[in-house]
Amino acid sequence: MPTKIKKIAKPVEEKPVTPAKSGRKIRLMQGNEAVALGALDAGVNFFAGYPITPSTEIAEILALELPKRGGVFIQMEDEIASISAITGASLAGAKSLTATSGPGFSLMQEGIGFAKITETPCVVVNVQRNGPSTGMPTSPAQGDIMQSRWGSHGDSPAIVLYPDSVKESYELTIRAVNLAEKYRTCVILLLDEVIGHMREAVTLPDIANIRIVSRIKPTIPRHWYKHYDENQKYLSPLASFGEGYRYNVTGLTHDALGFPTNKPNEANDMMERLRKKISYNIRDLVQIESREMEDAKIAIFTAGITARAAKSAVAAARAEGIPVGLLRPLTIWPFPDDAVRKMLRNVETVIVPELNQGQLIHEIRRLTKDKQDGNLIPIQRANGTLITPNEILRIIREVH
Amino acid sequence: MANIPQKIIHEYLRHDKKFPHVWCAGCSNGIVLGSIIRAIADMQLNRDDIVMVSGIGCSSRMPVYVDFNTLHTLHGRAIAYATGVKMFKPNLKVIVITGDGDCTAIGGNHLIHAARRNIDITVILINNNIYGMTGGQASPTTPHEAIATTAPYGNIEPDFDICNLAMGAGASFVARTTAFHAIETQNYVKEAINHNGFSMLEIVSSCPVIYGRLNKKGSPADMLKHMRDNSITLAAKEKLPKEKTEGKIIRGILKRDERTEFTDAYAQLVKKVMGGKHE
Numbered sequence: 001m002p003t004k005i006k007k008i009a010k011p012v013e014e015k016p017v018t019p020a021k022s023g024r025k026i027r028l029m030q031g032n033e034a035v036a037l038g039a040l041d042a043g044v045n046f047f048a049g050y051p052i053t054p055s056t057e058i059a060e061i062l063a064l065e066l067p068k069r070g071g072v073f074i075q076m077e078d079e080i081a082s083i084s085a086i087t088g089a090s091l092a093g094a095k096s097l098t099a100t101s102g103p104g105f106s107l108m109q110e111g112i113g114f115a116k117i118t119e120t121p122c123v124v125v126n127v128q129r130n131g132p133s134t135g136m137p138t139s140p141a142q143g144d145i146m147q148s149r150w151g152s153h154g155d156s157p158a159i160v161l162y163p164d165s166v167k168e169s170y171e172l173t174i175r176a177v178n179l180a181e182k183y184r185t186c187v188i189l190l191l192d193e194v195i196g197h198m199r200e201a202v203t204l205p206d207i208a209n210i211r212i213v214s215r216i217k218p219t220i221p222r223h224w225y226k227h228y229d230e231n232q233k234y235l236s237p238l239a240s241f242g243e244g245y246r247y248n249v250t251g252l253t254h255d256a257l258g259f260p261t262n263k264p265n266e267a268n269d270m271m272e273r274l275r276k277k278i279s280y281n282i283r284d285l286v287q288i289e290s291r292e293m294e295d296a297k298i299a300i301f302t303a304g305i306t307a308r309a310a311k312s313a314v315a316a317a318r319a320e321g322i323p324v325g326l327l328r329p330l331t332i333w334p335f336p337d338d339a340v341r342k343m344l345r346n347v348e349t350v351i352v353p354e355l356n357q358g359q360l361i362h363e364i365r366r367l368t369k370d371k372q373d374g375n376l377i378p379i380q381r382a383n384g385t386l387i388t389p390n391e392i393l394r395i396i397r398e399v400h
Numbered sequence: 401m402a403n404i405p406q407k408i409i410h411e412y413l414r415h416d417k418k419f420p421h422v423w424c425a426g427c428s429n430g431i432v433l434g435s436i437i438r439a440i441a442d443m444q445l446n447r448d449d450i451v452m453v454s455g456i457g458c459s460s461r462m463p464v465y466v467d468f469n470t471l472h473t474l475h476g477r478a479i480a481y482a483t484g485v486k487m488f489k490p491n492l493k494v495i496v497i498t499g500d501g502d503c504t505a506i507g508g509n510h511l512i513h514a515a516r517r518n519i520d521i522t523v524i525l526i527n528n529n530i531y532g533m534t535g536g537q538a539s540p541t542t543p544h545e546a547i548a549t550t551a552p553y554g555n556i557e558p559d560f561d562i563c564n565l566a567m568g569a570g571a572s573f574v575a576r577t578t579a580f581h582a583i584e585t586q587n588y589v590k591e592a593i594n595h596n597g598f599s600m601l602e603i604v605s606s607c608p609v610i611y612g613r614l615n616k617k618g619s620p621a622d623m624l625k626h627m628r629d630n631s632i633t634l635a636a637k638e639k640l641p642k643e644k645t646e647g648k649i650i651r652g653i654l655k656r657d658e659r660t661e662f663t664d665a666y667a668q669l670v671k672k673v674m675g676g677k678h679e
Contacts, residue, residue, distance in 0.1 A: 048484060067673045068673050072487045072666065076480065077512075084474070094488045111477070241451050243448070246467055247470075
């Protein structure tokens, strides 16, 4: 299906932010710090949040930095208020972001759905921790992969980015803000607890070299303005409150003007618009890293911190002459169906390590009929510890 | 063409596709809407500068009908969305339309914290003592022993005094009136909007179709007369002996004080940390 619709959308190829030669100094920083800096460099000027381990440093840094730049920092009474405030601020014209972890992310789900149905740009950073419930707040887990896709009730396509390093946390924060503005939706950035708290050297790019995307502003008179204009490849202009357009925003199913409707045809238009906005732009949204996949007979498919372990395992196995490669989604939603199908055609075995009881693997299963038992190997753990390179290497040797 | 007299509503209502409204015949939401529109017309506020935010419930359907920037949000969350709007653009006049269930049950946390911050948001709470939209369940202001579909044997819970709640949480302007007192409502709306700080205006209203039927309160007109006959002004209350004021709805501006408004405080903070660099 995606091959057909790609032609219609002609998405812009967006290069990831690259460090400039005359860039700012190399800095040793945490993933959470990189997210905060990425947010500031992307032009975020509104943060509302509530303290929660292991994401709190993002709020603390922005509490320090935003007032210096004339931006707004506000600590809200809970996470529900936080997602609400960033959505309200975005409608007033802000580039807004919040940061949380599992329990807070669960509380935000209704508000995330509201931002999606009202097509209001905002970014939610979820520094994942072990769950369910309070779980182990300072231990890593990759348990929110499905929540980030399906957590809010109803059908609402998602854009979810997933870095595997501190540097990439910085880059993908900027990309998350850009995509939120471009696609007028709530973009989610998933971090692993370990990446949030791990310190790595990052070369920051020159501000001038960072690609910043801002929402399209209407240039038409008020009475022509449609808040959900269907004539712009589903990427329609967005007026801010106070600019004279006086439109209506509602979480009810609405027509192109933003007024509530119960008419099946108008409801259908809205739902299709939300769906197509993502599915027509798959090429623009999906980013993957492919490593040693050209001649691989064994592939590892994983994301985030687990991919770091997998990279070591791949290098070690390659040194032993085992043809193994890694496919890593930087965008986990929309899921990189085409790349995974290609991988499934070319390899005999796929290993899917993840810090949960099986989430990413369901997507692989969805795309394959022949690789089910022996050839689709899970490595799953949800006890607060990481999967090590050696564990992955052992499995690689076993299947080779 | 016929000579149609220009009315205020022609200017302030969204006429295309938004009517008929969702409210039942006899509902007092329309009276309150009229008072709000007249107040805003009197104040000659620019419609572009008004953001009307609401949550979920009968009263929260109001914004869709009026020609302002309108934001119909999630159940209980209107004040939190309004906080985001106001913090980013403090020059906008942010008015929250809400109900007793929306604001004091599911939204109670946002109410008390916005009041504590004293952010310049005008909350107009239309209190009909019931969840009307979902068909008559007990709310935090359903009176003790009143009947609701989820209190079929009579409500055993005590009710909130919304104005006391707002005052206790730190709201700097608190007033109460009833839907019967349309002119008073209009005046209090103006006072509340003009107040620089968090303002709570509770408007006691009626839900004849659901609350009224369940509790045998008579016709819509009977319920409005009840507001007239069972409310007294704050000034009258202070003169009368306690036994004569018990059970009465107390109308009036119950609190008005000047303390630092939150977006002003934030602007001061920005000025301080930017060392005068920010204009």
